Amino acid sequence: MRIKKLLLATAATDSIEVRGWVRTLRAGKTVSFIELNDGSCLSSLQLVLNDELENYSLMAKMGTGACVRVCGNLVDSPAKGQRWELQVTAIEQIGAADSDYPLQKKRHSFEYLRSIAHLRPRSNAFGAVFRLRSALSFAVHQFFQQRDFLYVHTPIITASDCEGAGELFRVTTLDPLYPPTVKQGNSVGIDWNDDFFAAKTGLTVSGQLQGELFASAFSDIYTFGPTFRAENSNTSRHASEFWMIEPEIAFADLTADCNLAEEFLRYLVSYALEHCAEDLQFFNDRIEKGLIGKLTALVQSKFETMTYTEAVDQLHRSGQSFEYPVEWGADLQSEHERYLCEQVVNGPLFVVDYPKEIKAFYMRGNDDGKTVAAMDLLVPRVGEIIGGSQREERLDVLQARMVELGMSPKSLQWYLDIRRWGSCPHAGFGLGFERLLMYLSGMENIRDVIPFPRTPGHASF
Numbered sequence: 001m002r003i004k005k006l007l008l009a010t011a012a013t014d015s016i017e018v019r020g021w022v023r024t025l026r027a028g029k030t031v032s033f034i035e036l037n038d039g040s041c042l043s044s045l046q047l048v049l050n051d052e053l054e055n056y057s058l059m060a061k062m063g064t065g066a067c068v069r070v071c072g073n074l075v076d077s078p079a080k081g082q083r084w085e086l087q088v089t090a091i092e093q094i095g096a097a098d099s100d101y102p103l104q105k106k107r108h109s110f111e112y113l114r115s116i117a118h119l120r121p122r123s124n125a126f127g128a129v130f131r132l133r134s135a136l137s138f139a140v141h142q143f144f145q146q147r148d149f150l151y152v153h154t155p156i157i158t159a160s161d162c163e164g165a166g167e168l169f170r171v172t173t174l175d176p177l178y179p180p181t182v183k184q185g186n187s188v189g190i191d192w193n194d195d196f197f198a199a200k201t202g203l204t205v206s207g208q209l210q211g212e213l214f215a216s217a218f219s220d221i222y223t224f225g226p227t228f229r230a231e232n233s234n235t236s237r238h239a240s241e242f243w244m245i246e247p248e249i250a251f252a253d254l255t256a257d258c259n260l261a262e263e264f265l266r267y268l269v270s271y272a273l274e275h276c277a278e279d280l281q282f283f284n285d286r287i288e289k290g291l292i293g294k295l296t297a298l299v300q301s302k303f304e305t306m307t308y309t310e311a312v313d314q315l316h317r318s319g320q321s322f323e324y325p326v327e328w329g330a331d332l333q334s335e336h337e338r339y340l341c342e343q344v345v346n347g348p349l350f351v352v353d354y355p356k357e358i359k360a361f362y363m364r365g366n367d368d369g370k371t372v373a374a375m376d377l378l379v380p381r382v383g384e385i386i387g388g389s390q391r392e393e394r395l396d397v398l399q400a401r402m403v404e405l406g407m408s409p410k411s412l413q414w415y416l417d418i419r420r421w422g423s424c425p426h427a428g429f430g431l432g433f434e435r436l437l438m439y440l441s442g443m444e445n446i447r448d449v450i451p452f453p454r455t456p457g458h459a460s461f
Helices: 002-009 110-115 124-146 208-217 254-275 276-288 289-299 307-318 336-345 395-403 410-419 433-441
Strands: 015-025 033-037 045-050 068-074 086-093 182-184 187-190 201-203 220-228 241-250 304-307 349-355 371-379 381-391 428-432
Touching: 002 015, 002 086, 015 086, 033 068, 045 307, 045 371, 110 124, 124 220, 124 254, 124 276, 124 433, 201 220, 208 220, 208 241, 208 410, 208 428, 241 254, 241 410, 241 433, 254 289, 254 371, 254 381, 254 428, 254 433, 276 289, 276 433, 304 307, 307 336, 307 349, 336 349, 336 371, 336 381, 371 428, 381 433, 395 410, 428 433
Parallel strands: 045 086, 304 349
Antiparallel strands: 015 033, 015 068, 033 045, 068 086, 182 187, 220 241, 241 428, 349 371, 371 381, 381 428
8 A cells, every 4th residue: 555545544454565665764672663655645654663573683774765565554653743653564675775875864955966866756855846746747737628628749859949049959860070061152051951850950949839730720729748948057947858838729819818827827836735735835844934825825816917018117116226227128037027026016917018029929919019919927936937928820910020030931831821721819828847846846946846857967867
């Protein structure tokens, strides 16, 4: 039986079998105590061994981290802080652990645990993180499936750079030392026609463009998968590989997009509070004081809305000295976003209608000719957590915008086709899954909410 179920038992039970890993062992001449954990929950099960066991002397010398199979009787525990303990009738060591096992009974720094990422899931903090990650992954699908969204698997390898920033990891089978070349005007470039896909390809930065195709046939769709950015950034908020949730809704404007984002975030936070209570309590006690209060407040909060222009005006009138200057036409920084939602509205905030110069080509132009129908959802203590927009559904306007940005419309002819045949207003957003997990757990580094982080210079395991 899994330890999580045993700890919720309502009555003592004989002849129980559990398997797991030794967290701690206190050995005595006649009685020994083992804290056993199988990953099903934060709490461990106390095992009580006595010298009547045939292999007692051997088991009492087991190392921390050893894997065991145990049979015994679940009985009331006289110890404080636990309802049950297991009186062991038989124990077998499945896998030994020597004295070099790096997770001994002490608090390890996150920096140290990142160096042993293959073992850190056995620690309390990372056990809680990855149970939360698993539960929220299920909740993402449950939210959309309950609303009849179609789940779409968009490609990992793509010839399209959705964001236009050129931060793609290249995918090629060409010889890096002697690639085939072709003359391009007065220069020589790589002849991608000789590559595996006969085109210049890379790892996807977003499944949005392909998601728009499916929304034009199925109305409401979502993607949930890995995305990649070849950005040489070593901040605590950036990773080279991360997971994105990207819904796309047809017959929708920016207001409908904001409404869906609000409903989605409320749902995920509520789900975590209800289904991950023990792990959230751990985060509240050990990682971020007041975390549960913060999450509860968000669920109960009103989500405010202001335009980018109004936001810039609020920042100008704040009298605050910001590290990054505030000016119309510049992107908002985290310090600006946090001030707006923490000091101005004291809660979550949608900032909408951004200058078109700082947003992607596919965002719908507003009538003022200066802004686009884009939105960012800001939350206290973090800043931006969701970003989205209404998409430009007008073929002529989209083509003109691409030309304005120096993009060749022919390179995305398949994308333009859905504006030629049966175009409709549609919108969507992206939520970085790791960014959400950081918010829900209080963890401050993105490397600590993904099983095997990929960052510049690090691709171990």
